[in-house]
Amino acid sequence: MKNKVALVLEGGGSRGMFTAGILESFLINNINFDSIFGISAGALYGASFASKQFERNKHLNTYVEDKRYGGFKHLLLNGSYISWDFIMGDIAHRLLPYDYDTLRTSPDFHVGVSNCNTGKAEFFVINQLDKPDIVTVLTASGSLPFISPIVKYKGEEYLDGGLTNSIPFDVALEEGADKIVVVLTRPEGYVKSDMKFTSFSKWFYRKYPKVHTCLVNRAQLYNESIKKLKELEQQGKAYIIYPEEELKVDRVERKVHKTEAIYNEAIAYCNKLTPELEKWMGA
DSSP states (O other): OOOOEEEEEOOOGGGHHHHHHHHHHHHHTTOOOSEEEEETHHHHHHHHHHTTOTTHHHHHHGGGGSGGGBOHHHHHHHSOSBOHHIIIIIIIIIISOOOHHHHHTSSEEEEEEEETTTOOEEEEEGGGSOHHHHHHHHHHHTOOTTTSOOEEETTEEEEEGGGTOSSTHHHHHHTTOSEEEEEOSSOTTOOOOOOSOHHHHHHHTTTOHHHHHHHHHHHHHHHHHHHHHHHHHHTTSEEEEOOSSOOOOOTTOOOHHHHHHHHHHHHHHHHHHHHHHHHHHHO
16 A cells, blocks of 8 residues: 655745755655645745745745845834735735645645644645635744734634644644655754743733743754654654755845755755655655
8 A cells, every 4th residue: 555645844934945945856856745734934835846836936035135025124114024915915926926726736735823822733724725815824834923923814813833833743644644754944963942032022922921832842842843753764654854954044034145055955965865765755
């Protein structure tokens, strides 16, 4: 019986261009999955993969130097460092539109968000949603704490999916995957440090204490997830793709040459892994 193989995509802000390069290699080499699980930047770049749009993520990256993309002025005036109206409005609908028809026929694509009131992760299968809902869920999943506003959707309030489940391999297994291919944006051996400035976080999210709690606990949960993931790797149930070294970019990098270099290196790296990966997926 054929294995059900799920693709799991971590977030990571601009480090997600590593993920974008890996996904481009998957498109080039026609590597397909039975389901996809994405968080934050992993969800945003994963949508281009699910819609089978070659080089869309590369072209999307060229807009990071555009004034319309956002910046500190936009943060002060609109409460968000990133202009989601530009990214998920002008770009997603007009400049580099998603192929929504292909996206709807893709394997189930589960996008994770964090509920600000419950402090729990929630997942939406976006290829089963209408176009406006797809945009809202992707925006919520990528809305980073402190520099993005809370996103309202169906009576609830959401932020970055990485707050509550940075690497949703557990959800993939619960949904029936036999094996998981996991793309991380930190090198092997990375250990997340505890959050600094907890007093500021507590004040900033004083109306959403569960968000503050998630921020404080995030490092511990992340490190525990990595430990469990390594155990799955040893059992032959997980294939983990890491950057070979720490990616030297800002959380929201505005220099195209830096992120494009990461993207190109990731494509070349994954192309080399492809024969081994295909053998593992079919074993």
